[in-house]
Amino acid sequence: MEEQETQDDGLQFSSRVDLTKLQEAMGQIKSELGKVIIGQQDMIELLIISILADGHSLIEGVPGVAKTVTAKLLAKTLNVDFSRIQFTPDLMPSDILGTSIFNVKTSEFEFKKGPLFSNIILIDEINRAPAKTQAALFEAMAERQITMDGIEYAMQPPFLVFATQNPIEQEGTYRLPEAQLDRFLFKINVYYPSLEEEIQILESKHGQRTKVEEDLVSTLLSAAEIAEYQNTIRSIIVERNLLKYIASIVDNTRSNANLYLGASPRASISIMEASKALAAINGRDFVTPEDIKKVAAPVLAHRIMLTPEREMEGLTAEQVVKQIVESIEIPR
Template structure:
């Protein structure tokens, strides 16, 4: 009798939130992107998580590993406005935010919106623009609004920034300040494809002939559906001991001997939101410690700073994050 009751409770537990539409939409998005992109499953999954968790992503990798193409194709799967901005050393804040222009007919200034006023923003080589232009993104990324000439302009949801940068070429670049890095939900490191994947890339390129890759990707999600799924993520169940687990991981970064700078409470919230999105993508209405461990490195690695001694020894931020996660007891 007890077994039967527990089975009934499990059935009720499993059906608290209907996640099948979200799961189907995610699989369709992956399928559409897969028409063009070979491999890079981790980057694609993290970008989808960032959309569901309503967070921005910084994509880092050498040129030619499909950072920009993947972000463009992901935007193409959504029926929303898309804007691409190429950051350069001479780019001014007004070039992305917009500027007030004097209207001779009305004898008044009119605000002409810049390319940042869109839904999905792809910023190419974000570290090539000077600090004042990067700082122009702060308010928009954190508060989804822009204040210019005393007027506040709300960004139309969804508002997501996908930014790319090259970790190798440093000439003519400006390092992103910690305050700006902290506003990115993820820092996604993109590696080279495997040998088999590269062979598939060549085969597909050879078969495509004159086909335009952007035209073979279909739109799957509307702005309304994205908002619905983002709200659905908030309903994912989180046990109190898992909240303590997240807090313990982040707190450890502030007292770790290998680190000069630890993560802020914004990192704790990011771990919570991203874990919820990952759980939903897997069809669960509750998060597990594995969800938290999966998203820990891309959330924390860009929010911490190694001590000079550890950096000289060749230790990486990812390695420190993994050490921290493994050192903390998993809640039962």
């Protein structure tokens, strides 16, 4: 009886969690980014979901489609520390983690923290760094800490990695291992703008009176407010039949004839958390099947591997995820 009342409340859109401040704040962030970024609404929304769900995001697209600019401007709207790291083939772990330096005055080694010790980390061309550096980054992403000289250093929340990579240019790059890809909440594919959007980009750039785009964007949220909104997400309701729906989608990836490698339980958790964040952005304290369907592809596409035959036929991971989602009955 109690469950029926909850469902009835949901149908009447009577919110049991106050999402007013959260929804207004996320809307303001979108408005601030809209001062500079034309189009790319899906990328912006997924990056905002990443922040609320406390997950890292991998942004993939050809050069010039505003991957780096969007991530930098999003960081500017948050009153937290920001670091940008350009990955290169000669980058070493100490270049991002920091190093121990001998202090002559104290006769002791002191650890000087590297650029990874920040809140929002923008990593440009993540696939250009060698395996040692990737491994160092992996610990920080997975455990929210690093180990140096046997001492563990915790990363201060929020700690989020936004990484970019170019899908076309492969010279001088290193393929990201599956274990590291699995640590990204989303893989966000960024495409060319439409003709109308490109005209708007030209008009906006032509009328812009400042070269520093960050100056056009205001700072909105503090670290404490981000933590508050992340905590609010945990209160979003997910009915048991929707949990079963998520599990069925992920389970299907493990037996799908088109796939060589399916998704792990971490993918199920990621879909659930991302769905809760999307529901909150839309002012709902409960998840719907549409929320799940919308986040399924960016959560799953980088966690699955096509069979060689299907890859040669030109099938993409996103297409397979779409087929799986459409094949599973939507809970009523």
